[in-house]
Amino acid sequence: MKITEAIAQHLLDVHYGENWTDVWIRSALEDVTLAEATQITAASPNTIAALLHHITFYNNVILARLQGVDPYIGDPNGFDVPVLEGQAGWEKQKSDNLLSAQRLADAIRKVPDEVLERPILKEKASSSYYRQLHGVIEHAHYHLGQIVLLKKLLRNS
Numbered sequence: 001m002k003i004t005e006a007i008a009q010h011l012l013d014v015h016y017g018e019n020w021t022d023v024w025i026r027s028a029l030e031d032v033t034l035a036e037a038t039q040i041t042a043a044s045p046n047t048i049a050a051l052l053h054h055i056t057f058y059n060n061v062i063l064a065r066l067q068g069v070d071p072y073i074g075d076p077n078g079f080d081v082p083v084l085e086g087q088a089g090w091e092k093q094k095s096d097n098l099l100s101a102q103r104l105a106d107a108i109r110k111v112p113d114e115v116l117e118r119p120i121l122k123e124k125a126s127s128s129y130y131r132q133l134h135g136v137i138e139h140a141h142y143h144l145g146q147i148v149l150l151k152k153l154l155r156n157s
Helices: 003-016 025-029 048-066 086-109 129-156
Strands: none
Touching (some): 003 086, 003 129, 025 048, 025 086, 025 129, 048 086, 048 129, 086 129
8 A cells, every 4th residue: 555545544534434543523523513613611712613624724734735835824823713604604614624634635645655755845844745744634633632522521511
């Protein structure tokens, strides 16, 4: 198996399921209501919706870098979740996240294994393709943990 195929599958597993942690974004969010997704708690300044938007944002950042573009990352750092227009807006945000993961995985599969140690961009000389691709997966796992904890907190309070 190509290394990039394994990396792409690992990204999809944290979003769609069957990863080694036995928790993934799609299943963690399938029963989260709009009210829960947008509820601020004392535990975090971020809502579940903001965390999901942030994960999607970084999937798209890495996709752009694979396409040779280094997108601007402003102060909101992807936490600037738009106002969700009802339950339909929340459902769209969830599907946008899964779509961003699928698009990124498709792009990762096209990366030749032999470039994985090279810088992803000239401007990112200290950061290789490998580091960026694994980083976005680690990032998704990290924020997924926050989402799961916020969901438990909201339901147990």
